[in-house]
Amino acid sequence: MKNSDRILSDKSILDVFSGESGENPFPIFAKMRTMGAVIPIPSPMGEKDRQTWMVTRMEEAMQVLKDHTQFTVDGSSMANNSSIWQNNADPSAPPTFLTAKSLVSVDEPDHRRLRRLVSKAFTPKYMESLRPRVQEIADELLDQVQQRGEMDLVKDYAYPLPINVISDMLGVPQADRTKIRGWSEAIAHGLGLGRKDPGVAEQIRAFGEYIVQLVAEKRQHPAGDLISQLIAIEEEGDRLDEAELISMISLLIFAGHETTPNLIATGTLMLLDHPEQLKKLKANLNLVPAAVEELLRFNGPSTMAGPRFATEDIELAGQQIKKGDMVIPVLKSANRDELQFTDPEELNITRTIKRHLAFGQGIHMCLGAPLARVEGDIAFSTLLRRMPNLRISVPREDINWHFMLSSQGLTSLPVTF
Numbered sequence: 001m002k003n004s005d006r007i008l009s010d011k012s013i014l015d016v017f018s019g020e021s022g023e024n025p026f027p028i029f030a031k032m033r034t035m036g037a038v039i040p041i042p043s044p045m046g047e048k049d050r051q052t053w054m055v056t057r058m059e060e061a062m063q064v065l066k067d068h069t070q071f072t073v074d075g076s077s078m079a080n081n082s083s084i085w086q087n088n089a090d091p092s093a094p095p096t097f098l099t100a101k102s103l104v105s106v107d108e109p110d111h112r113r114l115r116r117l118v119s120k121a122f123t124p125k126y127m128e129s130l131r132p133r134v135q136e137i138a139d140e141l142l143d144q145v146q147q148r149g150e151m152d153l154v155k156d157y158a159y160p161l162p163i164n165v166i167s168d169m170l171g172v173p174q175a176d177r178t179k180i181r182g183w184s185e186a187i188a189h190g191l192g193l194g195r196k197d198p199g200v201a202e203q204i205r206a207f208g209e210y211i212v213q214l215v216a217e218k219r220q221h222p223a224g225d226l227i228s229q230l231i232a233i234e235e236e237g238d239r240l241d242e243a244e245l246i247s248m249i250s251l252l253i254f255a256g257h258e259t260t261p262n263l264i265a266t267g268t269l270m271l272l273d274h275p276e277q278l279k280k281l282k283a284n285l286n287l288v289p290a291a292v293e294e295l296l297r298f299n300g301p302s303t304m305a306g307p308r309f310a311t312e313d314i315e316l317a318g319q320q321i322k323k324g325d326m327v328i329p330v331l332k333s334a335n336r337d338e339l340q341f342t343d344p345e346e347l348n349i350t351r352t353i354k355r356h357l358a359f360g361q362g363i364h365m366c367l368g369a370p371l372a373r374v375e376g377d378i379a380f381s382t383l384l385r386r387m388p389n390l391r392i393s394v395p396r397e398d399i400n401w402h403f404m405l406s407s408q409g410l411t412s413l414p415v416t417f
């Protein structure tokens with residue numbers, strides 16, 4: 001790309017990673033798509049020895065996400081790489097997914113082995129069986145605020161709902177949930193690509209030490225929960241080692257905390273921002289599952305997939321990618337690709353969506369997608385059924401966003417009903 005062709009400054013591109021672009025990175029993504037399906041960007045990690053690329057359109061993003069032989073998540077296999085997250089962690093800390101081998105950092109054959117061990121617990125069928133419990137949690141949360149006529153939708157509903165569901169599944173004691181939320185939030189806030197916030201290493205260590213202790217307790221008192229099941233697999237022998245076990249549990253806790261809350265909170269705000277869509281939905285709650293898909297497409301929680309690394313020199317959308325280059329599929333941009341969607345910048349809950357990339361694609365596609373869908377369905381249906389007069393109770397411009405890891409979320413959403 002010639003300098004004269006550069007429509008965006010390096011700063012505005014890097015702001016997408018750091019979260020400085022705030023609530024609305026979509027105009028930047030739209031400009032990026034006009035620049036190309038694959039564009040070179042300054043390295044968010046500040047590296048000089050390899051190029052970083054952003055993938056802005058769906059077809060090319062799918063290609064990168066699906067082809068795990070040419071594009072690997074395992075940066076440690078690259079001569080010029082140190083893992084992007086490891087820089088933030090203390091190597092003597094227990095092995096969380098940020099430092100040890102986990103689903104998100106390995107490809108075949110380890111990935112298949114690890115994923116098979118947990119995928120039975122995340123089938124759509126099993127998730128459907130959780131519906132009554134998810135419904136109960138949603139109702140309990142709204143019972144607590146119903147009389148007040150107001151709540152902070154983030155703190156009172158969007159966060160606790162998925163956290164209680166995943167904690168029940170994993171067998172995380174009720175008394176520990178606030179503590180875990182604190183660690184998980186601090187880690188996510190401090191870990192944007194290229195960020196190294198002070199204190200994150202201690203949070204990662206505390207989180208890891210907690211899981212080691214939880215595993216020790218469950219070893220002594222096994223129950224029917226997922227952590228106890230994983231311990232039983234580890235004790236059987238060669239299918240899961242201790243570091244992988246701790247790392248897997250840390251990933252499941254973390255992933256369940258930092259994603260679905262954003263779907264519920266941001267999704268609600270998007271509906272409030274589009275009153276005609278909200279009206280349509282309230283008039284027919286059977287549209288909720290379709291609305292969830294459109295909310296995921298329109299402004300889903302994950303801005304981008306984890307970085308991939310080219311395993312060989314390859315041409316992609318006319319760009320010469322070199323072995324070892326970092327390639328980042330920008331999911332929120334691909335989900336507004338004009339070549340795939342009619343009026344992509346419009347929220348339309350009755351749109352027929354062939355596919356979106358909010359949960360990624362390929363072997364690393366979100367394990368928790370069936371769970372997130374059930375949670376989203378119940379969260380929106382229950383909220384709109386019980387609180388049809390939902391309104392934002394502060395000026396719209398006072399709503400604050402924060403940036404975590406690779407996603408944006410609302411800090412709070414005060415509402416009346």
Ligand code: HEM
Nearest residue numbers: 103104255256259260263305306359360364366367368372
């Ligand atoms: C709306 C909610 C969610 C969204 C938008 C979301 C998004 C994603 C995305 C985009 C990926 C792929 C990342 C990549 O390829 O680099 C992913 C992977 C993953 N997600 Fe989710 N996620 C959500 C909820 C959950 C939940 C509730 C869990 C449950 C524990 C979960 C667990 C995971 C795991 C374990 C992976 C790694 C899978 C692998 O590498 O094989 N996610 N998620």
